[in-house]
Amino acid sequence: MTGPLRIGFIPLVDAAALIVAVDKGFTAVEGLEVELVREVSWSNVRDKLNIGLFDVAHLLAPVAIASSLGLGHVKVPIAAPFNLGINGNAITVSPALHAALMEEIDGDRFDPLATARALARVVAKRRKAGAEPLTFGMTFPFSTHNYQLRFWMAAAGVDPDEDVRLVVLPPPYMVDSLANGHVDAFCVGAPWNSVAVDLGIGHILHFVSDILVHAAEKVLAVRQTWAEKNSETVAALVRAAVKGAAFIEQPENRIEAARILARPERIDVDAEVVQRTLDGRLKISPDGAMRESGRYLLVGREGAGRPDPAQAAWLYAQMVRWGQTALSPEALVTAMGVFRPDLYDAAVGQSAGTADAPGGSFGAFAGPAFDPRDVAGYLASFDVARRAR
Template sequence: MADATLTIGFLPLVDACLPILAHEHGFAADEGVALTFVRDVSWATVLDRLLYGHTDGAHMLAPLTIATTLGLGRPAQPLAAPFVLGLNGNAITLSKPLAAMVASPGEYGDPAAVGARLREAAMAAKAQGRRLRFGVVHRFSSHNYKLRYWLAACGTRPDHDVEIVTIAPPFVPDALASGEIDGSCVGEPWSSVCVERDVGTIVLASAQIWRRGVEKVLAVREPVLADKAEAFAALIRAMRRAGRHFIDPANFAENARILASPPYLDANPALVLRAISDRLVLAHGAAPVHLPDLMFQHSEAANFPWMSQAAWLYSQMARWGHTAFDPADAARAMRVFRPDIYRAALIDTGDDLPNASSKVEGSVTQMTQVGAQQGTLTLSANRFFDGLTFDPDQIEAYLASLP
């Protein structure tokens, strides 16, 4: 392949790390692809730049990639997600008074117990004529769907008992400080900024709601992916190398410094380091708390675009009235995730490749070796906190079973 250039759009979040580090450590150059970056402040702008051809690919919310393909909220444009940039990585951060009511500040709570107490607080506020308000980063975001999933499973009805509003990640600390919202679900470093500013307390991580839940993807317009297939295959290989580097504790400090620098997150390196090392400070002045796999960027085929994860996101769109369930749309949603592209890029590298492209989500409860097309693949628990599972072949039955 002749040298190629790809322009990547991103938001200042730690989980934009893999393309950035692929560039900074020379992995992309080794593969013959040069990367340039465009930083934005909102997901809507990242999407606009991608759709209008200002960028070739983007660090993107997985559900927004599906919604755009289905034409939800704007004219449909087919997008592809050939690479998952990360699993988990978000936190539920509440105002300090609310956090003190429902959790033990400075500790991760039990999702069911915190959810039950939050329901009591929500009902008390509603009885007084004011609904609690939570901020999420976009209507079509895993933040929104995981927050809703958790609330509903604990007896709180989103849109009835509480409000959910959209706030761009960099503005979440200001919204919490001003009292505009009572809590948020946002990616790092913005929950840590809330804690550092002493305007909020982290009570849960999204990994506690759905362990191994899909987060961001590399999103590409289908015509661009076809036109620049070799360059994107090279980028996939480079990002896999970046992921291996990223999860090595010996590299944590260096990668935190790179990501925190002005061209990228323009953030406090200490806060970025907390996220990279899975050791967040949950309350102002408290000691860091280690939650393994707070973020998950590489092992266990973390970057593989499982079509079943796309199907779960589509099920939540249907559940919450963002679209009417349609089997044809469910199939289209699943096809947004492109394991074929991922496999083709890595087939001769010795990297781990699953045999299957879909699985029953939430069904793995212990370390389990699974069939591999290449390499050896062991998956650890991927359960939902309420113990439910999701079969992508039974979406209608799944929806009918939910509260």
């Protein structure tokens, strides 16, 4: 290695373990010199990682898989030795859509099936009235946000490609777009949902943990060839990230962690908003209503840091379900191979058998239990789906 490790990140709270690992000096203790580089788009992070301008990146888990499969861009095999976050996204809707949904809802407002059914009725009414379809913002074609929105609405028969519009928006533009009516709702990570609520222009309808109890969100990504040549560096980085995650998960460290993350050169947002996210205690409506969940964002607890190949398989299944690629057994193996619990175990010195049990169950609110050995059978159970063209 020459020079510092260049690590790209997007200013989002789920980069927390990485940022804290660097800024608290855990990487330095491991003998690593790191330069964190803030980026403005996932496309940039992906491209700079692919061509070697970055050694490591904070990356959307589905982008790591898409890159390894050559979907949407050039094919560059990626390895993910550490999972940077479980869950952490939320669906926020405009006050108008929120009112319409609450008028139609039959059941608990935190029950995603009840809200999805309400959405189906709102969509039908709008169509009858000749209104424009509702528009939902999400962050990237290969993103958890895209798949979580689709999974949710499709459960009540709303076709995400036919009945509504799904549009990509950069996270910093989400709030403005909701305020000026360019979108009616969005699914994005922290801090943007809270920012919309604080401005009085949005209601948090769901934490994504309502939709999936345990969903891999971002990963620490490296090129596979680079990981092979730099195994010591990868191990040191994983150990530092594990320490960063453990630091954040100690409640008494939250204020300090939030302060580190909030700095202008990192996430550049109010520390109090960051802390809300880490604590899973969020203001969900402009009137000040709060909601607390132990599952909002998992940074290190419940084995969150250890990559789980079953999660990669689920994300791959979503790409197939929505026509981004055709199902192939080889591609499934490749996708699962992106998530590297072996590298994680080697770094922290545990054998696979003694590893923390992976989240295992996805806890999806709809559909059958997911089994990576039968993706075709799983996908066949859904009525609403696309076929790859």
